[in-house]
Amino acid sequence: MNANETLTVGQGQSCRIIVVSSDGPETLAGPGGEWRIVFCRDFSMHLVLERDASAEILALMFPGADSSMDFNVELDGPGADCRLSGIYLCPGSEKARVNVLMSHKSGHCSSGQKFKGIVSGTARAAFTGKIVVARDAQKTESFQENHSLLLSDRAKVDTMPQLEIYADDVKCSHGATVGKLNAEEQFYMRSRGIPEKDAMVLQMLSFLSSVLEILPEGELRERIAMQIEDTVRKAF
């Protein structure tokens, strides 16, 4: 797989890609149906979406190795839509880096970014997400979310949301948080007889769950959800 991919999605076409960091976990290498599954530790993509084209991309960064993912997306024709979601799991000493440039060059386009991750040990995660809306790109709708759980004092998360908006009739938002596991939620679970460790796993899965909504309900989503559950249970 090319680590440096350039892709133009033509008028009315769509693309669906899952990028998985490194060459494991093997369970993810099954059939993806409409989704192309790419295994790549350092992935960089330049994506151009023409009129009414759409892209759905899920980035999954698993533990064990440093990885970086760059997405440079141009929404270049009216009606183009890009959904970009990702999960980073960094329990040890990994470095995970996500860079997104979402360029709205044409009006009436929409985009959404949702990245969530869990960082522990001495790991580092950095998210830089930029939304640029050109002067002519009126009626743009774009949001960006980046949320991290920071489970160790020695781990570090950098989140840098950036908006550059030159048009005046747009709906754009961004939100970034870095937090710990919610104590009230944890007590609620434990009071129902769920042991502390299992409660923490359940909390982490609950935190990550909305990212996987980019996938339709079905076998592929369940397979990925199970792999994430397995990784969270073993690694954190």
Added chain:
Amino acid sequence: MDNDVLLKIEGLKASVEDKEILKGVDLTVRKGEVHVVMGPNGAGKSTLSSVLAGKPQYTVTGGKVTFMGRDLLGMSPEERSWAGIFLSFQYPVEIPGVTITNFMKTAVNSRRKALGEEPLTAAAFLKMMKEKMALVQMRPEFAKREVNVGFSGGEKKRNEIFQMAMLDPVLSILDETDSGLDVDALRIVAEGVNKLRTPEKSTIVITHYQRLLDYITPDIVHVLKDGRIVRTAGKELVARIEENGYDSIN
């Protein structure tokens, strides 16, 4: 008959963030009894329920609590649940992405594992879910919903009583279960609680108002004020409080 004693609280003191809330609580609950702990806002009612369930944010600074002969205060929240304590939360917590089915399956099987039992089969679990949901008139599609996410106040409290039915506790603590409920929801919740009553099981109802007590008849009523139980009597005390307020009791 001391064999009948389920829970014995002696001189319990507890604080949160260095502020003493419970200043020496004594309370004995026997098998089959329904106790009510009433009191004005800030008396320490919710602290008492949280401390009994083992909420880590509270620090016990004195006294002792024995549950079925065991030292309760030395047990983790999950161990207390396995031993048969259930707390119905005043503000049930939302858990996005986790369905009621998965949550309860995890809870029920965690306990079975702790007690050395095999996990329930999928069929047995679903049958149990169906029965217990019917008890609080929860529609079957609720099983697929995320825990408490987007629930109305009444749905959240019904979900608490449903969980209580699933976990089949020996001692249930209902913390302000009546708050924020309309009359219909209150009736459904109370009926659920009443159906679960047995001569072996006990309940502590914590409440500010007497509303819930129109449906659940207590054996013993306590008034908690400023971190202490200042009066213990039969159910006739409820009417007196309703008439004269908490100020009349010292």
